[in-house]
Amino acid sequence: MISRTLFRQQIVPIVFGIVCLAALIALIEFLIWIGVINRFIVPYPSEIIGSFKRIIVEEDVLDRFLLTAGEALAASLMLTVVGISLGVLLHRMHLLRLATETWIAAVASAPLVLMYPLFLVIYGRSALTIIMIGFVAALPPVILKTLEGLSGTRKVLIDVGRSFNLTPSQLYWKILFPAALPNIFVGVRLGMIFALINIVGVEFLINFGGLGQLVNELAERYDLPGTYAAICFVILVSVVFFIVTERAERWLRPV
Amino acid sequence: MAASPDPSARPGDGGSASAEPILVVDDIYKQFETQDGVLVAVDHVSFDVKPGEFLSVIGPSGCGKSTLFNIMGGLLDGYGGRVSVAGETVRGPHASIGMIFQEESTFPWRSVIDNVAFPLEIAGMPKAERLEKARHFVDLVGLDGFERRYPSELSGGMRQRVSMARTLASEPKILLMDEPFAALDEQTRLLLGDKVLQIQQDLKQTTLLITHNLTEAVQLSDRILVMTYRPGKTKRIVAIDLPRPRTSEIVGSDAFGHYVAQIWNDLREEASRGMRDDESRRGGARRA
Numbered sequence: 001m002i003s004r005t006l007f008r009q010q011i012v013p014i015v016f017g018i019v020c021l022a023a024l025i026a027l028i029e030f031l032i033w034i035g036v037i038n039r040f041i042v043p044y045p046s047e048i049i050g051s052f053k054r055i056i057v058e059e060d061v062l063d064r065f066l067l068t069a070g071e072a073l074a075a076s077l078m079l080t081v082v083g084i085s086l087g088v089l090l091h092r093m094h095l096l097r098l099a100t101e102t103w104i105a106a107v108a109s110a111p112l113v114l115m116y117p118l119f120l121v122i123y124g125r126s127a128l129t130i131i132m133i134g135f136v137a138a139l140p141p142v143i144l145k146t147l148e149g150l151s152g153t154r155k156v157l158i159d160v161g162r163s164f165n166l167t168p169s170q171l172y173w174k175i176l177f178p179a180a181l182p183n184i185f186v187g188v189r190l191g192m193i194f195a196l197i198n199i200v201g202v203e204f205l206i207n208f209g210g211l212g213q214l215v216n217e218l219a220e221r222y223d224l225p226g227t228y229a230a231i232c233f234v235i236l237v238s239v240v241f242f243i244v245t246e247r248a249e250r251w252l253r254p255v
Numbered sequence: 256m257a258a259s260p261d262p263s264a265r266p267g268d269g270g271s272a273s274a275e276p277i278l279v280v281d282d283i284y285k286q287f288e289t290q291d292g293v294l295v296a297v298d299h300v301s302f303d304v305k306p307g308e309f310l311s312v313i314g315p316s317g318c319g320k321s322t323l324f325n326i327m328g329g330l331l332d333g334y335g336g337r338v339s340v341a342g343e344t345v346r347g348p349h350a351s352i353g354m355i356f357q358e359e360s361t362f363p364w365r366s367v368i369d370n371v372a373f374p375l376e377i378a379g380m381p382k383a384e385r386l387e388k389a390r391h392f393v394d395l396v397g398l399d400g401f402e403r404r405y406p407s408e409l410s411g412g413m414r415q416r417v418s419m420a421r422t423l424a425s426e427p428k429i430l431l432m433d434e435p436f437a438a439l440d441e442q443t444r445l446l447l448g449d450k451v452l453q454i455q456q457d458l459k460q461t462t463l464l465i466t467h468n469l470t471e472a473v474q475l476s477d478r479i480l481v482m483t484y485r486p487g488k489t490k491r492i493v494a495i496d497l498p499r500p501r502t503s504e505i506v507g508s509d510a511f512g513h514y515v516a517q518i519w520n521d522l523r524e525e526a527s528r529g530m531r532d533d534e535s536r537r538g539g540a541r542r543a
Binding site: 154156157159160162163166174175179181253254255 | 328329330347348349350352353354356358359360362363364373374377405407425
């Protein structure tokens, strides 16, 4: 039997979320029907839902979904490993931090996707180009949030570690890293968003690969319901990654 | 009542009068460079603590108590003089010294039992053994039943007890506490004082408490070292000859009030100097 607390804390929010989504879809359907929203720009949600079967069967959307998700996963793993390592390096080397932190922050806001011709020259018209652009564009937030988390560790926690005679490596793994974990995960999530935007954008631009290419092709055919349905799959990639990172964070740091 | 500037002044039942000191603080001097020039925080302070003794260091804010705490704990270097534990000079954090800090210092990502087991984990003790031992210390501070809770689910007083259990789990020869109850209300402070007394008496734990709370110092200590306001020097050492075992009920006794009044006489002068100094600095800053 489901307990009352479980029902209130877990099932009610899910049901409420689904009801809100259904209400939003119904509202958009209604606004298009009465002419407030132009149906040649935004198709009926019912048409989008109806086109799912078609794009799954005719457009290989599942293969494309897996390709985009795979590229995003590769970029995310790389940026997690490299971004956290660079954040730790900057935390340990104060001079390097002073010299580079502003530049890294500046890179975070630069539209690196426009450098795709350079990446095409280096890596060719391949998935590697897409992964590398996603990785490079998403690196700064991971570095900066890791640095912020490590620097923001309360001094008293470090003093506790020192009072127990921890080695520098133990101090990192037992205190600094767990203390910084919430910030590091914020950085990784931001990085994943940046990576996915850039990956889908480059797929769109170079007409290669997964969902970005599909969105491009459907838009060129003026298949609006199909285009929006493909975009729903891009959102699905994002949702899957968010759920995975949330679970990973809870596993590594329960509170 | 015994009150004496003699650092060796001791009550009859605190510590062991004949035993060799376990902690010796010898001629400690520490200064800091500040924007206003050199600030002498601790000025040639010397005292010793015998095994099982409870010594409190009391003084007004800014008298160098916490600097002394960090020096004794091995967290601060660049000072003159010598700190030794059982004859061994302290040159950094020392396994024989356990520290409890003023600020809340539990690890929020660890449950109560995992917080307490932390020093045992660092020492490489097998998991089953360390959890069993940690459970003993959780019981000792009266937190049985809360082992699986996280610090965010506990009150301030309970969190300080977790910190205390964690430090005790490392079985230090000397327990250093820096105003551990400063952030707590008076009732909780008195009740936690009882808990500290009980633990200290049960374990015969050598304890050094840094505090600015007179009641707390008299309630807990065998001796109280009164420090002057800047530079922090030993003003006098007062032996507290109150019967043990003690509880917070002693706070209502005449003898207790007498000690409080006596130490306050020393402390008032220093606290007033501190207040005047603080006001003149603030006034100077405003004029500037």
